[in-house]
Amino acid sequence: MKSDVIGKSPTLFLASLLGLLLMAAALISVPVNAEDGYDLWLRYPPLEADTRERYRPQLRQLVIPERERSQTLQAIERELVRGVGGLLASAPELRERIEGDGFVLVATPQTSRAIRGAGLPLRDLGDEGYLIRSATLDGHKGTVVAANTERGLLYGSFHLLRLLQTNTPLADVDIASQPRIGLRLLNHWDNLDRTVERGYAGQSIWDWWNLPDLLDPRYTDYARANATLGINGTVLNNVNASADSLTPRYLAKAAALADVFRPYGIRVYLSARFSAPVEIGGLDTADPKNPKVQRWWKDKADEIYRVIPDFGGFLVKANSEGQPGPQDYGRSHAEGANLLARSLAPHGGVVMWRAFVYQQDNPEDRAKQAYSDFVPLDGQFDDNVIVQVKNGPIDFQPREPFHPMFGAMPSTPLMMEFQITKEYLGFASHLAYLGPMYEEVLRADTFVKGAGSTVAKVIDGNLHNHRLTGIAGVANIGSARDWTGSIFNQANWYVFGRMAWNPELGAEAIAREWLQITFGRDPRILETGLAMMMASRQAVVDYMTPLGLAHLMATGHHYGPGPWVSDLARPEWNPAYYHRADRNGIGFDRTSEGSDAVSQYAPAVAKQFASRSAVGDDLLLWFHHLPWDYPMPSGRDLWEELAHRYDRGVQAVGKMRTQWRSLEPLIDAGRFDKTARLLAVQEREAQWWRDASIAYFQSVSRRPLPEGVSPPPETLEYYKAVEYPWAPGH
Ligand code: BDP
Numbered sequence: 001m002k003s004d005v006i007g008k009s010p011t012l013f014l015a016s017l018l019g020l021l022l023m024a025a026a027l028i029s030v031p032v033n034a035e036d037g038y039d040l041w042l043r044y045p046p047l048e049a050d051t052r053e054r055y056r057p058q059l060r061q062l063v064i065p066e067r068e069r070s071q072t073l074q075a076i077e078r079e080l081v082r083g084v085g086g087l088l089a090s091a092p093e094l095r096e097r098i099e100g101d102g103f104v105l106v107a108t109p110q111t112s113r114a115i116r117g118a119g120l121p122l123r124d125l126g127d128e129g130y131l132i133r134s135a136t137l138d139g140h141k142g143t144v145v146a147a148n149t150e151r152g153l154l155y156g157s158f159h160l161l162r163l164l165q166t167n168t169p170l171a172d173v174d175i176a177s178q179p180r181i182g183l184r185l186l187n188h189w190d191n192l193d194r195t196v197e198r199g200y201a202g203q204s205i206w207d208w209w210n211l212p213d214l215l216d217p218r219y220t221d222y223a224r225a226n227a228t229l230g231i232n233g234t235v236l237n238n239v240n241a242s243a244d245s246l247t248p249r250y251l252a253k254a255a256a257l258a259d260v261f262r263p264y265g266i267r268v269y270l271s272a273r274f275s276a277p278v279e280i281g282g283l284d285t286a287d288p289k290n291p292k293v294q295r296w297w298k299d300k301a302d303e304i305y306r307v308i309p310d311f312g313g314f315l316v317k318a319n320s321e322g323q324p325g326p327q328d329y330g331r332s333h334a335e336g337a338n339l340l341a342r343s344l345a346p347h348g349g350v351v352m353w354r355a356f357v358y359q360q361d362n363p364e365d366r367a368k369q370a371y372s373d374f375v376p377l378d379g380q381f382d383d384n385v386i387v388q389v390k391n392g393p394i395d396f397q398p399r400e401p402f403h404p405m406f407g408a409m410p411s412t413p414l415m416m417e418f419q420i421t422k423e424y425l426g427f428a429s430h431l432a433y434l435g436p437m438y439e440e441v442l443r444a445d446t447f448v449k450g451a452g453s454t455v456a457k458v459i460d461g462n463l464h465n466h467r468l469t470g471i472a473g474v475a476n477i478g479s480a481r482d483w484t485g486s487i488f489n490q491a492n493w494y495v496f497g498r499m500a501w502n503p504e505l506g507a508e509a510i511a512r513e514w515l516q517i518t519f520g521r522d523p524r525i526l527e528t529g530l531a532m533m534m535a536s537r538q539a540v541v542d543y544m545t546p547l548g549l550a551h552l553m554a555t556g557h558h559y560g561p562g563p564w565v566s567d568l569a570r571p572e573w574n575p576a577y578y579h580r581a582d583r584n585g586i587g588f589d590r591t592s593e594g595s596d597a598v599s600q601y602a603p604a605v606a607k608q609f610a611s612r613s614a615v616g617d618d619l620l621l622w623f624h625h626l627p628w629d630y631p632m633p634s635g636r637d638l639w640e641e642l643a644h645r646y647d648r649g650v651q652a653v654g655k656m657r658t659q660w661r662s663l664e665p666l667i668d669a670g671r672f673d674k675t676a677r678l679l680a681v682q683e684r685e686a687q688w689w690r691d692a693s694i695a696y697f698q699s700v701s702r703r704p705l706p707e708g709v710s711p712p713p714e715t716l717e718y719y720k721a722v723e724y725p726w727a728p729g730h
Contacts, residue, residue, distance in 0.1 A: 035668040037482030040225045040490055041517045043165070044086025048521075051167055052088050058143065058170045059084050060102030062092040065111045071263035072150040076106060076157045079224065083161040103142035104160070105135075106153050114138060115146050121176070122148050128232070128265075129178025130156030132163070134171060143170055151232075151265040158228040165517045177502075180460040183350070183386070183415065183470030184500035185233040185269065186226070187315065188477070192245065197238050198421050198729045200428035201478030201485035206236060212256030219257060222477070223264035229497025233267045235472070239317035239354065241271035243279040246300060255307040267312035269352075272340060274316060275324035276300075287329040288339035301343035313349035314340050315388070315472075320357045333357075333373065334380035341382040350468065352388045352415060353381070355405060356395070358572060365588075365595035366572040367393040371404050379411040386413040386468050391441045393597070394578075396474075397550040398425050398541040399437070401609065401619050404600035406458045407446030415470030416441075416459045420492045422476065424551075424558055425540050427729070428485025430682045431656060431675075432540045433533035435495040435507025442503045447602040456503035471500045486678050487518065487671050491533065508534060522666050529663070532656045539656070541618075543649025543686040544693075546642060548587070548622035551578040552693065557727035560685070561692040564720055579621070581700045585628055586638070587621035598623060617641075628701045640706040642697065646690040647709060653679070653686045692719035 046052065062080055067073035077094070084104075085091035098105060098114065109116045114137045122131065130147040137144070145156040159177065163170065189197040190204035205218055226234070236254055237245045244250055258268040277283040277296040286293055304311050318325025318336055326336030337353040344351060358369040374387060381387065387409070392400025396419040406414060418438055425432045442456040453463055461469040473496040476484045484490050495510045508530065515529040544561070545552055552575045554562030566576035580588055590597035591610045598606040608614045609623045617633070620626070630638040657679045664672055691712035698705065699716050712719075 034670045036670050037487050037490065037674075038221075040221075040483060041165075041228060041494060041514065042083075042221070042224055043517060044083045044161075045520075046089040047087050047164070047167070055164065055170065056088055056090070057102050059088060059092055059104060061095045061099060061104070061142075063095045063098055063103050063105045063107070065096060065107050070150055072154055072265070073106075073111075075224075075227075075263045076150075076154055079161065080104070080106070080157055084164070087161075087164050098138050098140050098142065101141045103137075103140060104145065105137065105142060106145045106157055108147055108149060108153065115144065118144070118146075120144070120146050122146060125152065125176065125178045128152055128155060128230070129176070130159070132156055132160055132173055132175040134173050143173060154227055154265055155230050162228070162513070162517070166513055167516075167521055179230055179501045180456075180503060181469045181471050181500055182461075182467075183233055183312075183352075183472075184229075184231050184497070185235060185312075185352075185470065185472045186231060186420075186475040186477070187235045187239065187417070187472045188475050189238040189240075189421075190236065191238050192242055192250070196478055196729060197240060198419075198423040198474070199476070199478050200421065200728050201476060201480040201483060201489070203479045205477060205479050205483075206253075206257070208250070208253055211253035215256060215260060218479075219260045223261045223266055225483075225493075226266055226497065227264040229494065230501040231497045232265050233269055233312050234261070235269040235271055235315045235352075237271045239271050239315060240321075240323060241273040241317070243273040243276040245270050246272065246276050246304075247280055248303070251304060251307050258308045258310070262310065267310055268308060269312035269315055270304075272314040272316055273324065274318045274326070274336060285329070286324065288326050288331050288335045289329070294339060294342070297340055297343035301347060301349065305347045305349075311347070311349055313344050313351055313384075315352045315354070316340065317354045317356065320354065332377055332380070334377045334385075337385045337387075338380075338382045341385045345382070345384050349384065351382075351385045352470065352472070353385055354417070355387050355389045356417075360570040360572070365590065365597050366577075367590065367597045368404075368595060368600060371408065371600045374405060375408050377412075378409040381412050384468070386415045386470050388415045388417050388470070388472060390417045390419075391438075394550055396424050398432075398537070398545050399440075399548070399618060400550065401622060402441050402444040402446070402455050404597070406455045407448035407453060407463065407602065408600070410448075410464040413461065413466040413468040413470075414458060415472060416455070418471070418473045418496060420473040420476045420496050421729075422489070422492070423729070424553060425537070425544075426682065426685065427559060428476070428480075428489055429678050430540060430685070431486070431488045431532070431679060432536045433488065433495070433507070433511060434492045434537060435499075435510055436534065436537050438495065438499050439507040442499065445605070447604040451604075453602075460503060471503070473497075473500070482674075487675055488533070488536075490514075490518070519667060519671075525663055525666050528659045532659050535652055536656065539649050539652035539686070541649070542645045542652065543689045546645035546649070547617055547638075548619040549579050550622065551575055554724070557724060557730040559724055559727050560722065561689045561696075561719065563693055563696045564716070580625055581697060583700065583702060585626050585630070586642075586697070586701075587625040588623070589625040590623045594625065628703055636706070639697075639701055639703050640709075643694055643706050643709045646694055650683070650686045650690050653683045657683055688719075688722075692716075692722075695719055 107115045127149045130152040135144045147153045192208050194203040196204050275286045277286045277293050281296045317323050319327040341351045355370045355374050358366045389403050389405045393403050444455050446453045457463040491514045494514045498510045511533045519525045552563040554560045563575045566574045568574050598610045628639040632641040695712040695716040
């Protein structure tokens, strides 16, 4: 045939060859604007035609007075032009003043006479809040985004874009919003060599080596993404800090980032190493009572504010996991924190002093140690110190009860530390939406001032009347093209930011919002995506640490299962320390018969946690050591229930895979395929967790596998021998 064609007509042959080549190219090439996740929630693809038509008359002109004199107003203009222009597939006209119906006026009372005259209720909105309202001004109908400050306008403008992205009608819009929490921060655990502790999305986005000369455009996109959420600060470096971050060379680099972030309302903070006066200051002590040390920190703070005039302050990990701290000199955490606080106070900076402490030579239950160390210091911290407490008393486990320090230090502002990066929840590869976990903690009731004393009210300052308030999330961001190592991990950054603004927003509502912005408005994606996301965290709990178990991960990197590990130097590094399983039973007795950790909670909570029947399945083995045949509410005994939970977890991941597959026709190939592949990894590894855990716990309980529970395909020795060298983030 072929030779025939060649023989008969060379032109025809060339034409068909070209055709074949084009077809092949179409099959293998990636479309130019393939989705790779880089755009996060700053996506502005055109809305459906009818929606565009509905919005267009309302978004004809963009009026931002005096924008030429302010970088923030210019950032607002750029984003609105890009956003409205993209979503409506036509750019709005830019105007100095209202010139007809369909305006969007973005202004403060200072920049606009119309806003001054409109009598809007701006007074109570503070310096970050805003209004979005339909209004008739100068005889024309339109929408105003109004605030007391440009930062308020920034947040309001991003909110307006969110309304469009989620198809919310603008007619008669009437929104007033202001953040409930003052410091809304990301904590980067990024090192100066660009490795990221517990980072699973590539290297640090901070190119320390080339800063301040090279400014990666990613820094601006980072600021835009955060400003959308209302995040207003970022700690650039790891809490396990190098003192070098405080040297002039590195301060210049931090200052360059601060310049990029400033228009977006984001302040820069640094983790400070307590022994810096020795390491880079040439002193022979870092003792807080030593006048030379005090002088050194004062001078250092002055130096920092000369290059970063709006520097936020220090985050400090002291006397924790080998880090230096005031206790090295017989001083308390309060004395250490106040030393740094006094150097920052003249400039308005704060110290965020971490409460993540536990000592290897302290035989006390690790879950109790932070409370024991800090609660007696209540009232001793300076006004510009806030104590940063992890959500639970151990360490970012898939599920923990809320930290007993919340509510227990009425005279000290406490801020929340959540982990967004999933150190203990399958790194970047497993799909686990953390919204339900954050919600569970924020809504937990401490009962310290009776019912309704939620953790949210502790950290928003309401419960004990604090003005200094904060929340931090350990970032999951890296140099990966999609920023977070998977598309769904972006939702964790998103939900953290949204809840930081308003801790009472629900996880489900935020997931809906994120899904619409990320994948479009098809109801099938929304319904299925929501079901996947909302079930995902519990699935991880079930296949890793069911029924209140914790810290069963393998040594060091915390990835795979290691419930058998019991030979590490520090007792509380061993999974066996946490599960306490033996022939007779399993679980950590934290009632008054055991470590009495329950007594650190308010009486009503202590009573609930101490009761086997009232504590609930989710935290059962966190607080109780129970016999294997303990009868569970399900009708199974404890051993059977444990095996059932492991199976349930694996099944849930199988279901997520099927659900995702059903969305294939609706989602672009790039994002569909990456997610599908990661879900396959997750299912394989959920199975591994389940098999290894059941093999181990059965070797201890020596009970037969419950009916319907399949035996692990390998021996326990096999699972113990599995190694994972070179796991990331370690
Ligand atoms: C643990 C991490 C460790 C951190 C520590 C912390 O494994 O890498 O340094 O928390 O929060 O979860 O300081």
